[in-house]
Amino acid sequence: MNKKRISITDVAHRAKVSITTVSRVINKATTVNKENIAKVEEAISFLKFKPNISAQRLARGLNSAIGLVMPGYPGIFHSFYAIELIRGIGHACETLRLDLVFHITNGQNPLNTNTVGGIIFADIIENRKQIESALSDGIPCMVINNIVEDLKVNYVAVDNKLGGFMAVDYLVSLGHQRISALTGNLHTQGGAYRLEGYKKALEHNKIPVREDYIFPGDYSRRSARIHAEQILQLKDRPTAIFAASDDMALEVMAVAIENGLKIPEDISIIGFDDNPAGLYGPVGLTTVKQPLFQMAEEAVKYLNGIVSGKKPALIQVVLPPKLIVRESCSARNDNPK
DSSP states (O other), X not given: OOOOOOOHHHHHHHHTSOHHHHHHHHTTOTTSOHXXXXXXXXXXXXXXXXXXXXXXXXXXXXXXXXXXXXXXXXXXXXXXHHHHHHHHHHHHHHHHTOEEEEEEEOSOSOOOOTTOSEEEEESOSSOHHHHHHHHHTTOOEEEESOOOSSSOOEEEEEOHHHHHHHHHHHHHHTXXXXXXXXXXXXXXXXXXXXXXXHHHHHHHTXXXXXXXXXXXXXXXXXXXXXXXXXXXXXXXXXXXXXESSHHHHHHHHHHHHHTTOOTTTTOEEEEEEOOGGGGSSSSOOEEEEOOHHHHHHHHHHHHHHHHTTOSOSOOEEEEOOEEEOOSSOOSOOSSOO
């Protein structure tokens, strides 16, 4: 037989005060006299009453739910990017005792903002109207992984331009000049900015940007396989490849090995993400780490602070990427096979 759950009514009955008084004591209101506070605290202790966190927040005029809006795309639940964001957001919500409402969007459907105190948008991909609508409704919003320059909105992002620059500058430091780029989806800010970083690094090192070395991927292994075959068949084959995601870099590595090439002796490969899968391939993958888990955690903490009035109304943070050197890159081979 289940034990009866202790309610706020039971506490009020034992303390011989009203339910309103118990609620005020729980929410630390300053209008309750010391005698009643002592009675309520004794009753809570005796009955081992555990206040409902959501009820507490609502009593203070706060909503304990955070919305997460993520653009839908094929393989989302196999994506390191998506999984890390969900993991970081979930961990922060658990720590702060917040509920999480998860919404996968195609960018067209209206959002129900009545059930959440704030919304986190995981990037802006064809869903800008949803953000504009939420902002116009006065809902606190936080964008992850997108530096939003033309909207007054909070964001936590990584410096994708710097990340692309770091990857290519590192390859140049090893002596590479024929460097191919396998881009991410160029409709995403991450894809466009990493390509911009690639070009800036070449220009900085006085190396001409060759459009025939740039291949438009979409972060997926499928696109990487198609374009890797094309890259490896170029007459003036690159000695190094910068892939805009680790998934693509690992697929390029697989295609290169299938074609009888050695890594890094015949071709160097560098990725972007720091996906743990890069540790377990044929060769440890050199990559640029973007702090996805940290971005996600900080987004929740900042948004919760804004909702509760403890943080300023506008927070815009850009986190630095980090070069992770492993075994997939080496000095330039003058005569690639």
